[in-house]
Amino acid sequence: MILAVSSEEDAHLQAVRRYLERTGVTMTVVDLAEFPQQAQVTLNFGGHHGCYESILSDYQRDLNLGDCLVVWWRQPRPFLLHPELTDQHYRSFAYIECQATIAGLWLALDAFWVNHPMRSEEAQRKPYQLKIAQQVGFSIPATLITNNPNRARAFVEQYGAEHTVYRAFSTTAHTWREARLLSSQPMTLLDNVCYAPVIFQEYIPAHNDLYVVVVGNDLFAAVAPALCGDKIDTVGDLEPYPLTPAFADQVRALVKRLGLVYGVVHMRIAQGGQPIFIEMDPEGAWLRIEEQTGLPITQALARLLASQVQHRRIVNSPVLTLGTKQCHMLMSGE
Structure with missing residues (x-):
């Protein structure tokens, strides 16, 4: 099972789900804004038998998170507390307790993450980004x-x-x-x-803004003319941009050092032609880049999620956990 942590209204989630459904792969969406008002979580540890059960429930279904093989941490929304909790101290306490429970649930989940929430949170820290970018060889402002x-x-x-x-x-x-x-x-x-x-x-005065979408080992790069004006984040029309092998290796090294599988790197191509690192968004958007350039980013992300489901099914197969003697018997037909 693929679990997506986002909201049903997210256009990026909808695009990936449509592609997965065409290939016969289903994806379940969990919206954290429904917790704890509309959704309940139950973690059950069997003290003597070593068993562990994690159930996420709403009024229509019980979702066994033990069946989850892949998690896409797309764009989680904040919890919505019960409105009858009006005292600010109680609300703060309840929110912290919800955070502690859900964070512990994610850590206990044995799944492939795109990206793990702890790595995503760390990677969003600007001082950390800048330090790692320098260490892998990028120039920064x-x-x-x-x-x-x-x-x-x-x-x-x-x-x-x-x-x-x-x-x-x-x-x-x-x-x-x-x-x-x-x-x-x-x-x-x-x-x-x-x-x-x-x-x-x-x-950084620049000719172009460069955006590199990283999906596993695949890189999709696009540039837009650097627009004049007070708003630095305004993006012009995008077109595909070829990356040199050395530059691509630097981007992959950055993502690996940050512990990520997916991310969008923003750089500026200075007037002398040198790329300058600006920031990395581990939950960055890509649909506009895809729509304007035709780069198959949605397909790449959907295939990554689906391939990891298949990989984990093979890894978790009972055949791979057999002892040496049992494997010999299996192969010899005994």
Whole structure:
């Protein structure tokens, strides 16, 4: 069984499921936003027999997670607590307990992950990304992460407001914050850095933005013209881009060091032709890249998931767990 952790409304999930269904492979979707209001989890450990059972239930089905061979950690949504819990302290406690239970469930699950949630969470940490990118040989922009307004001002004075980009560590549906040039904002806003750390980076003048979608060992690369304007993350029209073998090896090394199977790497092709690492998104979108370039990314991801189901069925086959004598008897027909 393939388990996808996302929502039914996710267009990327729908695209992969359609491909899998055409090949006779089914995928079950688990939406964490249904937990704990509409879904219940039960973990049962048999103390004397070493048995372990994990059941995820809703009002229509019981899902035995022991049957799950492959998990696609696509785009999980946050838990939705019961509305009758109104006290903020109780709500915080309940949410933490839900997190602890589900995180432990994932760790106890014997499955192939794309990607494991712990690796995905680690890989999203910008300081960690930048360090690993440097270690595998990529150049990165000069970067300052701080909540010290004086250090922020010194960085801006060094590179100039018109050549400084600021980014948030995270975004949500309610607090979407794109990367922007600092020159579009009053300098007095640097005082607000004291409330929470901000990422400041040297702006890289570029001809193109490069996106590399990594699916297992397969790489799908596309470039778009680097657009002018305050919003650095705006993407123009995309077209396929050939990667040199050496560059492809660097990308694979980055993904491997981060412990990932899937991810979208964003780089800028500087005016001198040098690729500069910007970020890696372990849950990044690919449909727009596929639609504009024709690169078969959905097919590659669906095939990866399906192939791992088949691989784990073979690995878990009782034949492979037989002793030497039993294997000899099996092969000799005794």
